[in-house]
């Protein structure tokens with residue numbers, strides 16, 4: 001039995017992908033309804049995971065004191081990382097809004113627990129990072145589900161994992177993977193903020209696709225798709 005997507009369902013799926021944005025501003029004061037947040041978390045929990053280990057946990061945060069402590073870590077880390085680049089890039093970097101911790105009604109810390117269903121997990125003995133990759137799959141599900149529900153999400157990685165562990169009282173073996181800020185927004189930008197600000201461009205697909213081996217961009221066995229990729233047909 002096949003359960004194919006209808007044309008309309010396909011459009012909805014690609015709309016979520018192409019209109020998803022990392023959102024740091026534009027949060028409105030409208031709270032996220034529990035039913036919607038629950039739907040988003042269910043979507044995250046249905047991600048693929050190595051050996052079906054489901055190594056994620058989701059810590060839901062709305063306490064202002066907790067947010068304040070996390071924001072302090074952000075401010076310290078942003079300052080520290082700015083020392084890694086020279087002017088004029090440094091000032092540009094410092095001018096960017098790169099988090100919405102206090103403005104967003106709900107923060108979610110997504111963690112990785114390598115001990116869950118372990119120590120033997122099918123598929124994880126050769127590539128231990130597969131556990132972390134699984135958590136990232138859950139995060140992407142969460143992000144796309146949020147977008148589908150009209151909820152903006154911003155991922156904040158300018159944070160100290162040590163601070164996160166301390167503030168959220170994580171056990172030693174649990175790794176914070178993502179700190180996410182969620183809330184309804186009054187707009188989803190058409191392009192990534194960093195693209196609009198001229199920080200980095202979106203690469204063309206032809207620059208990231210190789211055939212059969214590293215850096216082979218012209219392979220006679222792949223002519224038809226090569227042409228499509230080179231024409232950079234934009235589905236967005």
Ligand SMILES: Cc1cc2nc3c(=O)[nH]c(=O)nc-3n(C[C@H](O)[C@H](O)[C@H](O)COP(=O)(O)O)c2cc1C
Nearest residue numbers: 020021022024097098099155156157158192193194
């Ligand atoms: C692992 C990861 C960490 C990120 N960390 C931050 C961050 O600390 N602050 C921020 O403003 N955006 C962060 N982002 C968002 C990216 O900047 C954003 O995804 C990228 O610029 C493309 O924009 P788009 O998500 O709107 O398509 C992060 C994204 C990922 C996947």
